[in-house]
Amino acid sequence: MEGNSTIWIEKYRPQTLADMVGQAEIVERLRSYVRSGDLPHLLFTGPAGVGKTTAAVALAKEFFGETWQMNFRELNASDERGIDVVRNQIKQFARTSPLGGATFKILFLDEADALTTDAQAALRRTMENYAMTCRFILSCNYSSKIIDPIQSRCAIYRFKPLDGGAVAEQVRRVAETEGIEITEGAVLAITEIAEGDMRKALNALQGAAILSTAIDETMVYETTSTARPEEIAELLDLSMTGDFAGAQGALRYLMRDRGIAPNEVINQCFKAVVRGEMPTALKVAYIDHLGEADFRISEGADAEIQMEALVALFVLSAQKQA
Numbered sequence: 001m002e003g004n005s006t007i008w009i010e011k012y013r014p015q016t017l018a019d020m021v022g023q024a025e026i027v028e029r030l031r032s033y034v035r036s037g038d039l040p041h042l043l044f045t046g047p048a049g050v051g052k053t054t055a056a057v058a059l060a061k062e063f064f065g066e067t068w069q070m071n072f073r074e075l076n077a078s079d080e081r082g083i084d085v086v087r088n089q090i091k092q093f094a095r096t097s098p099l100g101g102a103t104f105k106i107l108f109l110d111e112a113d114a115l116t117t118d119a120q121a122a123l124r125r126t127m128e129n130y131a132m133t134c135r136f137i138l139s140c141n142y143s144s145k146i147i148d149p150i151q152s153r154c155a156i157y158r159f160k161p162l163d164g165g166a167v168a169e170q171v172r173r174v175a176e177t178e179g180i181e182i183t184e185g186a187v188l189a190i191t192e193i194a195e196g197d198m199r200k201a202l203n204a205l206q207g208a209a210i211l212s213t214a215i216d217e218t219m220v221y222e223t224t225s226t227a228r229p230e231e232i233a234e235l236l237d238l239s240m241t242g243d244f245a246g247a248q249g250a251l252r253y254l255m256r257d258r259g260i261a262p263n264e265v266i267n268q269c270f271k272a273v274v275r276g277e278m279p280t281a282l283k284v285a286y287i288d289h290l291g292e293a294d295f296r297i298s299e300g301a302d303a304e305i306q307m308e309a310l311v312a313l314f315v316l317s318a319q320k321q322a
């Protein structure tokens with residue numbers, strides 16, 4: 001098998017804007033900057049693994065060609081060495097002249113929403129002071145965490161989760177290039193698990209490929225520590241029929257034998273309930289219980305107790321509806 005020593009998310013990171021899958025509108029607008037030869041400051045928002053960093057790097061390559069590495073710098077705002085290091089690096093990069101005939105440089109600041117309001121205010125001044133020599137591309141999950149004066153200085157691009165078809169296509173393409181046989185069930189399982197996050201999808205594929213060069217859905221569920229949809233359906237069905245012991249057994253099997261994390265079980269139950277056919281009042285109650293358990297666990301409550309309590313609440317709500 002070729003290339004198993006490299007991380008596939010890097011190996012298959014699109015090198016040009018044209019190679020990116022999905023995000024068609026954004027890609028088209030970014031290409032128009034390249035055609036015009038100029039660029040405003042940009043703010044990329046959206047969930048993980050949907051192409052924000054990829055687009056920034058591809059944009060720099062298209063603007064600068066061979067000199068892109070001299071004129072492009074990627075920094076992470078949540079750098080563990082501290083905000084001062086980031087601030088100094090930003091200033092140092094932004095104030096020096098572009099190289100190789102370029103008219104400006106590009107600084108890509110990932111996780112910009114990790115900056116405090118004060119740090120963002122300082123960044124705003126840096127953006128203004130060095131706008132002649134440097135364009136900023138800020139990337140974050142939620143634009144609401146970025147102060148208004150920065151938002152108003154940037155063209156905002158909202159990246160969406162990639163659609164299932166686009167993820168599936170890329171998964172098939174990578175599998176084929178790597179000489180891996182993959183069943184359609186496994187492609188679907190990966191697409192479902194990824195929830196529009198291409199990084200998650202390619203990592204799931206590479207994880208399963210460690211087991212074999214022929215991948216089926218069971219391997220995908222095993223290596224990603226996720227439950228099969230039928231297993232979640234069984235847990236919910238048992239609770240809906242009031243079979244507490246049965247539902248408890250199904251839950252314990254998933255968590256203890258399969259090693260599936262509590263928040264993953266919650267997440268999968270949530271998706272199944274939202275999509276599933278069940279009386280509205282029961283659906284509402286189940287979603288409420290899931291939200292409550294999710295919150296309590298995130299606040300540090302004992303996960304095992306909360307999960308059993310969740311199943312108990314499922315059963316109680318089902319009995320009330322009956």
Ligand SMILES: Nc1ncnc2c1ncn2[C@@H]1O[C@H](COP(=O)(O)OP(=O)(O)OP(=O)(O)O)[C@@H](O)[C@H]1O
Nearest residue numbers: 009012013020021048049050051052053054198199
């Ligand atoms: N639109 C896309 N087309 C093809 N591959 C993609 C796309 N988006 C992401 N990928 C793949 O997923 C990997 C991670 O994507 P990227 O680093 O661009 O995510 P991101 O949106 O910047 O996420 P984060 O906010 O977590 O940094 C890339 O290396 C690439 O392999």
